[in-house]
Amino acid sequence: SAVISQKPSRDICQRGTSLxxxxxxxxxxxxxxxxxxxxxxxxxxxATANQGSEATYESGFVIDKFPISxxxxxxxxxxxxxxxPEDSSIYLCSVQEGxxxxxxxxxxxxxxxx
Amino acid sequence: xxxxxxxxxxxxxxxxxxxxxxxxxxxxxxxSLFWYVQYPGxxxxxxxxxxxxxDKGSNKGFEATYRKETTSFHLEKGSVQVSDSAVxxxxxxxxxxxxxxxxxxxxxxx
Numbered sequence: 549s550a551v552i553s554q555k556p557s558r559d560i561c562q563r564g565t566s567l568x569x570x571x572x573x574x575x576x577x578x579x580x581x582x583x584x585x586x587x588x589x590x591x592x593x594x595a596t597a598n599q600g601s602e603a604t605y606e607s608g609f610v611i612d613k614f615p616i617s618x619x620x621x622x623x624x625x626x627x628x629x630x631x632x633p634e635d636s637s638i639y640l641c642s643v644q645e646g647x648x649x650x651x652x653x654x655x656x657x658x659x660x661x662x
Numbered sequence: 663x664x665x666x667x668x669x670x671x672x673x674x675x676x677x678x679x680x681x682x683x684x685x686x687x688x689x690x691x692x693x694s695l696f697w698y699v700q701y702p703g704x705x706x707x708x709x710x711x712x713x714x715x716x717d718k719g720s721n722k723g724f725e726a727t728y729r730k731e732t733t734s735f736h737l738e739k740g741s742v743q744v745s746d747s748a749v750x751x752x753x754x755x756x757x758x759x760x761x762x763x764x765x766x767x768x769x770x771x772x
Contacts, residue, residue, distance in 0.1 A: 552705065554705075588764070589764060590666075590668075590751070590761075590762040590763055590764045590765065591751070591762040592762075593759075593760065640705070640706070642706075650708075650760065651708045652705070652707070652708075653698075653705035653706035653707070654705050655703070655704060655705045656705065
């Protein structure tokens with residue numbers, strides 16, 4: 549099964565700055581997903597990233613705020629831009645093997661904005 | 663829209679007790695249903711799934727049955743262990759759309 553390395557594991561950032569989160573998978577996967585988990589809430593899908601194409605964003609999320617790169621089949625990044633305290637969340641990377649649900653998740657990045 | 667409603671926690675049980683974590687769903691179509699588990703300090707893992715009505719998913723002693731008549735997918739285990747302490751998430755999937763519950767924290771004490 550796929551093993552996902554996500555970093556940083558946590559960070560404390562200043563308002564107005566940007567942070568890039570990296571997700572590395574130990575095998576080639578077609579689809580990678582980025583989720584946000586706000587305090588006390590469930591996971592919300594931000595976007596789906598396929599290699600070689602633009603990421604597909606869910607309602608309420610835009611590329612200018614959450615640009616995503618997917619340069620190859622084992623790696624993706626999510627940038628949280630111009631951060632505000634409302635962006636304080638856990639951000640998770642997930643992959644799908646074959647078809648079906650996301651089966652493997654990274655350990656998440658705990659982000660706090662002051 | 664599609665959604666899942668999950669039993670609120672936290673839940674604290676003694677070892678060998680019976681566990682039930684309730685999950686109900688709302689869906690316009692015929693979703694698949696899942697339970698994920700997140701052990702302390704680790705990422706989410708798929709625990710079990712069911713893709714159609716009356717299917718039973720099972721793994722590691724946990725079971726859940728897809729009940730269309732009650733729109734439920736309750737997680738059960740007959741005898742919990744300390745190592746089962748984790749956060750459990752119910753989820754619904756239709757195509758590539760997935761909706762997660764808010765999670766239920768379980769602590770099992772010796």
